Amino acid sequence: MAGIIAGVLVLALVVVTGVVVWKLNNNVHRVDVSMALGTDRPTQGAAAPNESKPLNILVLGSDTRKNLDDTSTFGPDTVEGGDHSDTNVLVHISADRKAVLAVSIPRDSMVPAPKDCKAETPKSQWVVRQWNYNYNKGGAGCTIRTLEGNTGVFVDHYAVVNFEGFQSMVDALGGIEVCTPVAIDDPASGLDLTPGRHVLDGSSALGYVRARKTLGDGSDINRIKRQQAFMSSVVQKAVSTEMLKRPDKLYSFLNAATKSLTTDPDLGLTEMATVAKSLQDVGAENIQFVTVPTTVYQPDPNRVQWTDDADLIWEAIRGDHAIGAAPTASPSPTGTESPAALTVTPDKIAVQVLNGSGVRGLATQAVEALQVQGFRQVTRGDAPAQTTGVLVEYSPMQEDAARTVAAAFPGAVMRQASSLGNTVVVTLGVGAPDVVEVSNRLGTQPLPTPSISSSPTSSSSPSTSGTTSPSPSPSISTRSADENICS
Structure with missing residues (x-):
């Protein structure tokens, strides 16, 4: 996830030759999942990268061990067999390209999902399932359908990166600095760190963002907070002038990022570069990370369910505005066109x-x-x-x-x-x-x-129309990519 965001920002700052674009573009593996999405999708969205419309990209981190040089740390495979979406982040890029919101969805969330991941299954027949099992049962298509069906948010594109790609991107960056307030001794991930700052190579970084059971309360929520701090560090390093002055490091990073990538057919390097160019002035301070708020799932205390406050996030994405802010009207493409005439009285x-x-x-x-x-x-x-x-x-x-x-x-x-x-x-x-x-x-x-x-009335603020709109709940807090990684 961090590598994908960083890769887009890096592309915004460099000129890549046609030969290099061709090679990097051929690295990307593309899978069309449209047949798994059903016909009852939200209509808002479907934006092309070069349009002045909001853009939603679902970024998934697969826990497959395939092609890993060393599987001893994380085991040879998942218990059920096949992959899970170990990391799930919905990236919302605003229509004016002035802000990016990255929403982390806890992997242990229990949500309604299509039974057997069949596109034709009506919502009345959906079953409650752990979030990351959607990818295991039906890949990116089932995960997207579940997200859209529960939030009303249209997913324009998706991207999947695996363990191997994550490690390669970190190594291509020359390691990533992390900051831990406590000592970490986690045999499951092979981590043994003293409190303070450390520069981790790819293998250690993978252990750092995956470590869970020996840290804090062992929850996935705390692991997400650590992952968001890590993503901030990646973004800060990837767009640093130090890296941009080294064409060899730059190419190694982009090569690693694209080799590990699976996307939909309409999201290749050219489209990423288009998005990148539109984001070249966004600034790390305008890249925000937020986690879907959850509470204990009563049938199984080891799982969580979304709280009502999660709707504030989905409404903000649908309306393309800050969480808790009043929606603003979107201008027409030319600024002069009127909405289509209403044809049914x-x-x-x-x-x-x-x-x-x-x-x-x-x-x-x-x-x-x-x-x-x-x-x-x-x-x-x-x-x-x-x-x-x-x-x-x-x-x-x-x-x-x-x-x-x-x-x-x-x-x-x-x-x-x-x-x-x-x-x-x-x-x-x-x-x-x-x-x-x-x-x-x-x-x-x-x-x-x-x-x-x-x-x-207890948590509202005036809007320009004279009505009121909900403010962010105390259970929703954001982190910007420019924040100190020790905070």
């Missing part, structure tokens, strides 16, 4: 409004504001769990109708769901905006004045 649409905010009366208030505009077939109910923002779900044949509905909820995320028939389902979560007029509304009666807000 409200009276032709069946709508169900679900309250996922935990605030009583919110759905009823929204229904009344819709009915005034001519939405005559509207029902309401409660969502099965608390959510964030607004999600508009629809079957493939109802996309135009769904656009009319979504226009009533600024910042709404649209997502296909093949099992909904002719009904468009709207889920209102924490921070959901008040209903606004749609351009093709019926009648002239003014919308009722809202009296209920979905934003919590």
Whole structure:
């Protein structure tokens, strides 16, 4: 993960010849997983690297022992056989290319996932499974489908790096400095470090980011914090002028990074270079790391489950804004174009409004504001769990109708769901905006004045629209890539 981020930033700062690009590009292994993703994917996203749209890349660290020179430290294979996604990071690059958010997903998270990883399995038949087993059962495709289905976030690209590649990248950088506040004696990883700073080679670095059971409470959460500090150190060294002045080291690093890489067919070196160029002014201080907040999974105390606060992260990514900040409207590609005209009038649409905010009366208030505009077939109910923002779900044949509905909820995320028939389902979560007029509304009666807000008053701050939006929860903290590695 750290090598992939660093590699992109390095590409932004150097000129690579055509021959070198050809060789490095041929190093990358590409696998098309589109058939495993299903037809009910979120519609927001699908951005090309050169578009002025947000870009989401899922970076996975595979725990395969294949091609390792020494498997004695980590064993010959996993217990079940095959690979797991030992590290899982969703990298969100903002549309204006001024910020990068790297979200670590704990490998022990218990989440709903497609049974047998089949693309056609409807969400009603999903089963709860440990996160890293999705990769074991169905590779990157199953992992992406699980992420999209639980978050409403569209994954544009994916990249997988293995143990061997991780070690090679660290060695190509001449080792990476780490800082440990306590002594580490971890036989499982072969680590024996005194407190303080150390420069680790590839093998030792792999042990450092994987060590868990002999450190602290032995949880994966603490290991993630150590991995994020390590990634910060990699980014700092990779973009340092010391490295950029050494073409031999630079090439060795990029060669190691690409040799270990598996991506989708549309993410090669050329596309990475395009992303890199757009990020050349981002600065390490604007690369933020965050971990999905979790709590104990009661059926198995050795596992965790996401808390409701995780929705603040997913909503921020869907809306392309800072965690807890109010969404801002995205400009059209030219800055002058208007949104596509709405083609289905409200009276032709069946709508169900679900309250996922935990605030009583919110759905009823929204229904009344819709009915005034001519939405005559509207029902309401409660969502099965608390959510964030607004999600508009629809079957493939109802996309135009769904656009009319979504226009009533600024910042709404649209997502296909093949099992909904002719009904468009709207889920209102924490921070959901008040209903606004749609351009093709019926009648002239003014919308009722809202009296209920979905934003919590105890942790909210004013927004530019006069409403309130949720602030980051105390359980969510970020780390920037320029922070001191001992902090």
